[in-house]
Amino acid sequence: MLEIADLAIDYPEFSAHYDLLVPKGALCALIGPSGGGKTTLLHAVAGFGRPPRGTLRFEGVDLTRLKPAERPLSILFQEHNLFPHLTAAQNVGLGLDPGLRLAAAQRAAVDAALARVGLAGLAERLPAQLSGGQRQRVALARALVRNRPLILLDEPFGGLDPGLRLEMIGLVDQLRRERRLTVLMSIHTPEDAADVADLMAFVAEGKVIATDTPAKLLAGARHPALDRYFRRAPLGA
């Protein structure tokens, strides 16, 4: 379980206060308007930015006591996940050893992770020689070799065309089922996550305003901020 309770973060012009429970092995999609606080939440879990006040636990462990690198998680951003001067295999290998002094078993793990994300044969390519989708697959492979139980994804496939976005979200879903990963993923196209997410959390004005199954959240939940986001007529209008 990822447990976020009364988690407060204050910037000079933005205050956030989050409550969210994500069961182990669940995929939770964070949706909501730009500037609403999705990235701020992901960064707080990862340990970036201002230290928050409140409860932040994963599997009972207080994450606020751990440095970012010690936290049992991997994070993927929309871009700039890879070092441009390193090959796909080296970028994945960094997940195992920042010095890239890999033993044979570790090199085999890198190859296996690249194969699992559909990149067998492209191990020696540099990021610039890969498509955007392939680059995100490399970043996913690095998360796999790190073998951390919590994966944070910040709008990871936003730069890809709709078909590829769905394919990549499907891959994330398969991987989390295979490895029982807990996934927290921000997304600007809620319908893309509707079939795979167990939970959808609507984040706006620095708060988790509603959490439910995608079907219920997308169809039913009512709140002025949700109505604005989906451009629905407010209740009683």
Ligand SMILES: Nc1ncnc2c1ncn2[C@@H]1O[C@H](COP(=O)(O)OP(=O)(O)OP(=O)(O)O)[C@@H](O)[C@H]1O
């Ligand atoms: N390090 C920081 N210093 C000051 N303000 C910050 C910092 N990080 C985020 N903010 C502010 O927090 C607010 C929420 O931004 P955040 O990036 O979390 O929203 P978001 O929901 O992820 O938006 P988007 O969907 O556009 O990525 C914004 O007003 C932003 O300017």
